[in-house]
Amino acid sequence: MAYVHRAEGAPDRTPPPSGEGDNVVRFRRSESGLSGIPSPIDLAQLIEGEIIPRLLAAHQSGGLHEVIPMNMGVVAKAELDSFAHQTMTMDLSALVDQVELLVRRGVSVEGIYFDLLSPSAKLLGEWWEQDVCTFADVTVGLCRLQQLVYEYADRVHVEGGGGDGRTALFALTPGDQHSLGLIMVVEYFRQAGWRTICMPDATERDLEDIVQTERFDLIGFSMANERWLEPLTPLIARLRAVSRNASVRVMVGGRVFAENPDRVAMVGADQTATDAHSAVQAAARLFASQHSAA
Numbered sequence: 001m002a003y004v005h006r007a008e009g010a011p012d013r014t015p016p017p018s019g020e021g022d023n024v025v026r027f028r029r030s031e032s033g034l035s036g037i038p039s040p041i042d043l044a045q046l047i048e049g050e051i052i053p054r055l056l057a058a059h060q061s062g063g064l065h066e067v068i069p070m071n072m073g074v075v076a077k078a079e080l081d082s083f084a085h086q087t088m089t090m091d092l093s094a095l096v097d098q099v100e101l102l103v104r105r106g107v108s109v110e111g112i113y114f115d116l117l118s119p120s121a122k123l124l125g126e127w128w129e130q131d132v133c134t135f136a137d138v139t140v141g142l143c144r145l146q147q148l149v150y151e152y153a154d155r156v157h158v159e160g161g162g163g164d165g166r167t168a169l170f171a172l173t174p175g176d177q178h179s180l181g182l183i184m185v186v187e188y189f190r191q192a193g194w195r196t197i198c199m200p201d202a203t204e205r206d207l208e209d210i211v212q213t214e215r216f217d218l219i220g221f222s223m224a225n226e227r228w229l230e231p232l233t234p235l236i237a238r239l240r241a242v243s244r245n246a247s248v249r250v251m252v253g254g255r256v257f258a259e260n261p262d263r264v265a266m267v268g269a270d271q272t273a274t275d276a277h278s279a280v281q282a283a284a285r286l287f288a289s290q291h292s293a294a
């Protein structure tokens with residue numbers, strides 16, 4: 001199946017002196033000259049802006065014993081672990097409520113994608129390998145994570161994506177099954193102005209057929225398991241040979257290439273990237289250099 005998208009008195013947050021922990025909140029000296037003594041307004045702002053959100057977050061995530069970070073714009077490890085478990089048991093609306101709590105606390109959409117959703121998928125895989133959960137549990141969790149990617153896709157802000165109406169085909173390396181990263185990449189390219197076609201379950205023949213019938217500027221592959229590395233080399237060569245665009249560019253990504261960037265040239269690709277955001281920027285540079293050469 002292919003998916004097509006058209007294209008003052010406030011708390012002082014300066015670093016604390018050596019020896020103080022991350023959870024120290026210090027106040028600037030008030031204009032009244034009372035050094036080190038916060039005014040009632042200061043205290044009210046602290047309670048409303050810092051303490052209450054942390055208590056709410058702790059309550060929502062299952063217990064006040066969990067430590068909520070002083071930096072409200074990050075996802076704490078305890079929150080990540082809890083959320084990953086919840087993807088296997090909660091419905092989508094409840095998970096959206098959890099994510100919205102983090103967004104209101106200051107976590108960016110990119111932080112949601114790369115510090116919450118993506119690491120949650122990795123945790124689910126690790127728990128399955130360790131027999132902590134069943135394959136069915138992991139499948140449900142990954143499905144929920146993919147739904148959340150789509151849920152927040154329109155909030156993604158991409159600058160300088162270089163889409164300009166270009167068309168990109170994205171697929172998993174045939175045989176691979178880790179599609180969450182691929183879906184994130186597709187959504188980032190769509191927001192950057194690309195027309196995208198995603199074929200996560202395509203066979204080699206499917207890919208050959210579509211590049212012969214439609215013109216693509218870019219073909220992107222995602223791969224998590226190196227066992228599929230060897231078949232990718234001849235596949236890329238065949239796609240270049242039969243493509244309606246003789247100058248089609250190929251990008252690859254995933255853990256296999258992050259661990260060893262030399263594999264990019266080995267399989268015959270032009271570029272790689274470590275995440276969805278950097279993939280868009282890498283593609284923009286790729287086509288900028290192509291335009292300059294022309």
